[in-house]
Amino acid sequence: DAGVIQSPRHEVTEMGQEVTLRCKPISGHDYLFWYRQTMMRGLELLIYFNNNVPIDDSGMPEDRFSAKMPNASFSTLKIQPSEPRDSAVYFCASGLSGSKGETQYFGPGTRLLVL
Amino acid sequence: AQKITQTQPGMFVQEKEAVTLDCTYDTSDQSYGLFWYKQPSSGEMIFLIYQGSYDEQNATEGRYSLNFQKARKSANLVISASQLGDSAMYFCAMREGNNYGQNFVFGPGTRLSVLP
Numbered sequence: 734d735a736g737v738i739q740s741p742r743h744e745v746t747e748m749g750q751e752v753t754l755r756c757k758p759i760s761g762h763d764y765l766f767w768y769r770q771t772m773m774r775g776l777e778l779l780i781y782f783n784n785n786v787p788i789d790d791s792g793m794p795e796d797r798f799s800a801k802m803p804n805a806s807f808s809t810l811k812i813q814p815s816e817p818r819d820s821a822v823y824f825c826a827s828g829l830s831g832s833k834g835e836t837q838y839f840g841p842g843t844r845l846l847v848l
Numbered sequence: 849a850q851k852i853t854q855t856q857p858g859m860f861v862q863e864k865e866a867v868t869l870d871c872t873y874d875t876s877d878q879s880y881g882l883f884w885y886k887q888p889s890s891g892e893m894i895f896l897i898y899q900g901s902y903d904e905q906n907a908t909e910g911r912y913s914l915n916f917q918k919a920r921k922s923a924n925l926v927i928s929a930s931q932l933g934d935s936a937m938y939f940c941a942m943r944e945g946n947n948y949g950q951n952f953v954f955g956p957g958t959r960l961s962v963l964p
Contacts, residue, residue: 766952776939776954824893834881834898835943837952841892 735759737840739825745846751813754843757806758827766837767800767810768824776824782808783830815847850874852940852955859960861930868915869925869958871940877901881943882923884914887957888936896938899923930962 738757746752758765766781780790785802793800797816802808812819822844826837853872861867873882884896899907899914907914915924927934940955 775956778952822891826893834883834900836883836895836898838895839885839893841890844891 737825737827737838739823739840739843741843742841743844743846745848746815747848748816749814750847751811752815752819752845752847754810754812754823754825754845756808756810756825756840758808758825759829759838760806762827762829762838763805764828764830764835764837765802765808766826766828767808768826768839770822770824770842771820779810815845817847820845820847850955851944851953852942854940854955854958856958857956859958860963861927861960862963863930863932865930866926866928867930867960869927869938869940869960871923871925871955873921873923873940873942875921875942875944877944879945882914882916883941883943884912884923884925885939885941885954886934886936887939888933893939897925927960932962932964935960935962 740755763784767779768776770776779792780800781788782802798812800810822842824839824842826839828835828837851874855870880901882899886894886896897907897909897912897914899916906916911928913926937957937959939957943952
């Protein structure tokens with residue numbers, strides 16, 4: 734079975750540009766999470782969805798960040814405009830409610846560099 | 849206060865030896881879950897093992913086992929017969945309560961190096 738798929742795997746952009754990160758969760762999973770990982774702050778939960786509905790976006794750093802989940806198999810995280818401090822690895826994870834531990838399964842991540 | 853504490857920033861172990869990675873947690877919930885993830889240098893986050901707060905037996909998954917001491921609020925990961933491929937960052941995580949997604953926090957991680 735395919736795991737969580739993220740694209741692109743690497744992104745280099747200039748300050749001020751719009752960045753869109755994409756995620757395809759594991760088929761059948763009803764939860765989707767977006768995380769950001771930096772050396773300084775570790776892993777931070779940005780937002781999560783249940784059945785395509787955003788449940789908690791309190792981790793989204795500011796209005797420049799937005800996330801959508803138009804259907805059960807696709808989600809985007811958008812940064813507009815991007816800033817150098819947004820440079821990080823962004824992970825998408827999915828999970829199935831009622832499963833053992835309700836474990837989250839992570840995608841390979843998108844490494845973002847904003848110049 | 850830190851919810852998850854991993855006191856060992858780095859650990860070394862000889863190949864084929866066992867190693868214990870420490871994790872302590874802080875919660876007032878009675879229902880919670882504890883997880884360990886592995887992050888190799890390639891960057892992906894790999895789920896290793898799960899322990900529920902009501903599970904009476906320690907979780908085991910192949911060479912991984914979780915030494916769960918509820919009264920001490922510790923959930924140490926034991927890797928038996930270390931392999932060179934075990935060299936990676938290891939993160940302890942906790943989900944508090946029954947609300948999936950909420951209060952899912954990660955520790956700072958321990959970098960394990962397996963020596964040949």
